[in-house]
Amino acid sequence: MPHLDLAPEQLRTYVPDLSVPADLETFWTETLAETRAWPLDVTFVPVPTPIRLIETFDVTFRGFGGTPIRGWLAMPRGAAGPLPGVVQYVGYGGGRGHPHEHLLWAAAGYAHLVMDTRGQGANGLRGDTADPDASGQPRVDGLLTDGILSPETYYYRRVMADAVRAVEALRAHPRVDGTRIAVTGVSQGGGLSLATAALVPNLVGVMADVPFLSDFPRAIRIADTDPYLQIARYLAVHRDRIVQVEQTLAYFDVAVLGRWATAPALFSVAFMDRTCPPSTVYAAYHHYAGPKDIREYPFNDHEGGQQVQEIHRIDWLDAQLGRSDDRLA
Numbered sequence: 001m002p003h004l005d006l007a008p009e010q011l012r013t014y015v016p017d018l019s020v021p022a023d024l025e026t027f028w029t030e031t032l033a034e035t036r037a038w039p040l041d042v043t044f045v046p047v048p049t050p051i052r053l054i055e056t057f058d059v060t061f062r063g064f065g066g067t068p069i070r071g072w073l074a075m076p077r078g079a080a081g082p083l084p085g086v087v088q089y090v091g092y093g094g095g096r097g098h099p100h101e102h103l104l105w106a107a108a109g110y111a112h113l114v115m116d117t118r119g120q121g122a123n124g125l126r127g128d129t130a131d132p133d134a135s136g137q138p139r140v141d142g143l144l145t146d147g148i149l150s151p152e153t154y155y156y157r158r159v160m161a162d163a164v165r166a167v168e169a170l171r172a173h174p175r176v177d178g179t180r181i182a183v184t185g186v187s188q189g190g191g192l193s194l195a196t197a198a199l200v201p202n203l204v205g206v207m208a209d210v211p212f213l214s215d216f217p218r219a220i221r222i223a224d225t226d227p228y229l230q231i232a233r234y235l236a237v238h239r240d241r242i243v244q245v246e247q248t249l250a251y252f253d254v255a256v257l258g259r260w261a262t263a264p265a266l267f268s269v270a271f272m273d274r275t276c277p278p279s280t281v282y283a284a285y286h287h288y289a290g291p292k293d294i295r296e297y298p299f300n301d302h303e304g305g306q307q308v309q310e311i312h313r314i315d316w317l318d319a320q321l322g323r324s325d326d327r328l329a
Contacts, residue, residue, distance in 0.1 A: 005222065005277045008298070011269075014279050015286045016215055019250045020259075027151060027251055028199060031064075035161040038066035042169040044073055049099050053077050054106045056099040059113060061169040063162035070116040070128045071166065072099050073173065074106035081175035084204070084321055085111040086182050087166050087196075089189035092212060092227050093120055093142075095127020108314050109323070111176045115166040117159060117188070119143055133158055140237075144230040149244055151251040156213065160199070160252065163192045167200050180204050182263075182317055187276060187302065188212045188227075190267075191254045194284055197265065198257035205320045206265040207313045208284070210276050210304040215283035216249040225274050255280075258288040265292040266316045268309050270300035 121127015135147030147153030171178035190211030
């Protein structure tokens with residue numbers, strides 16, 4: 001599997017000049033105001049599982065357009081609150097899955113909310129949230145081109161607004177310390193983490209692994225696997241829509257949005273990543289405005305650091321919160 005992007009020394013200095021829509025701040029202010037016009041209506045329903053040391057709750061809250069968004073909340077059973085919290089966003093095509101698939105953060109002493117992604121969940125982890133606001137416009141397979149001719153109708157407007165509401169839902173739990181919330185995710189989840197960091201103040205940390213949704217102008221031209229290829233296939237048919245599509249994508253590019261973020265961030269990148277090329281990850285990293293660090297995996301594809309990176313995430317967030325000394329010997 002050869003390197004197919006820039007050389008490592010070029011990646012570490014790659015800072016693309018990306019288009020920033022003139023009305024970007026107004027767009028997102030109005031989007032979140034429209035979303036928050038619906039009451040959050042968050043519920044936490046206990047779920048019996050055979051995992052006796054972890055409490056699990058079936059979560060529902062209202063996202064963009066008032067759509068009920070599902071999730072799982074896992075907490076260490078019997079832990080004295082208020083607990084620090086982690087919101088996790090899942091990869092493209094996946095959903096919230098089953099409760100027992102998400103135990104690591106709760107086992108490490110965190111309240112852990114996994115957000116279902118509307119309209120997804122037929123690939124890998126199952127999903128339980130429909131997307132009733134789908135645009136109805138022509139699109140190729142998958143969701144990356146749904147509503148892509150306008151930022152108002154684009155699929156990720158709804159999903160990014162849902163991601164913001166997921167933080168608000170976790171903050172609403174009585175046993176969670178709302179001042180100590182971090183966000184995390186891999187691929188699409190990493191991209192949503194960066195978008196949330198730009199749109200939600202006072203997060204304590206952001207952990208974005210091999211993030212998707214970054215540097216769209218380059219990504220849709222050099223990635224050689226889906227999901228970015230969905231946009232390339234769309235533009236191969238809609239040849240007259242290239243400028244219009246790229247104007248839409250600029251509103252959702254996390255390398256653009258990350259300039260608003262201030263929370264400390266931990267990134268990871270894989271140098272042989274064919275899905276989210278490493279240059280696009282470095283675009284998000286270099287434009288991210290808050291304190292940041294990045295871990296490199298020179299011989300990995302889109303799996304990135306996997307279990308190794310999971311431990312780095314916990315160590316890093318524990319350090320941000322001063323929890324390292326609380327560990328059992």
